[in-house]
Amino acid sequence: MKRNVYHLFCVLLTLLVCAGWVALLLFEFDRADDFTVYIVVLLLAACCMLLRLDSLVHESGHLLIGLLAGLKLRRVAFGWVSFGEGGVRFGSRRAAGETQFSLKKPQGAHAKLFAAAVGGAAFGIVFGAVMLVLFFVLPMHPALTFFTLFSVWCFAEAIMELLPADLAAGRTDGLVLKELIGKTGETEVAVHIMQAQIFAKDGDYACIPRELLYEVPVVREDSSVFAELLRIRSAYCRSIGDVTGAAAAEERLLALAQEE
Secondary structure, three states: OOHHHHHHHHHHHHHHHHHHHHHHHHHHHOOOOOOHHHHHHHHHHHHHHHOOOHHHHHHHHHHHHHHHOOOEEEEEEEOOEEEEOOOOEEOOOOOOEEEEEEOOOOOOHHHHHHHHHHHHHHHHHHHHHHHHHHHHHOOOOHHHHHHHHHHHHHHHHHHHHHOOOEEOOEEOHHHHHHHHHHOOHHHHHHHHHHHHHHHOOOOOHHHOOHHHHHOOOOOOOOOHHHHHHHHHHHHHHHHOOOHHHHHHHHHHHHHHHHHO
């Protein structure tokens, strides 16, 4: 999906969320004695949307489902805060959230990564559906209204993430899922890299099956996964005595570094 089409869809979905908020608050207005507190609730929900706090729900879905699928957590980020390998870090906010995993074993990589990728959107959809049901079943309360408004935005964000698009802030879950199913693009190259790293975890790159490094989809050379693939190819070639192959990989790495 082209970026301009994706952004247009997101704007329309955001407007739909705002209309939904108005409808929910009008429903509360008929039952509330004092509506002032619900205005505050609306403002709080709007702040959560602007600050992208929905990433807490989304990344929690990736984290939990990924761990249940048997993946190893590398790092999970919520805005400016991230934790995982290397402890807790504070840094620049490049995206609302991000969860990175590595494989424990090469078998079943696509299925495990698919489960982790779909986990974020699944959490948002389930959270939104459950809160909407509770909103109409339980007695009215400002806290319930707040979490319902917040969950509606989480639901919408989950739909946005399921659309396949390559954005300036990163690739959507939908694009990752599409590439996992088709075994194409940067996602497939990343899977091969993770599998190769398992074979070479003891420093013996000669154990890596050659097809993992050379039978991969063609991707852009400015991609981070392509650079990592070249580094592993270089180590692999040197470990098996292929000086020419190692030199070729290192020459391309040097050319990429000079272009940055």
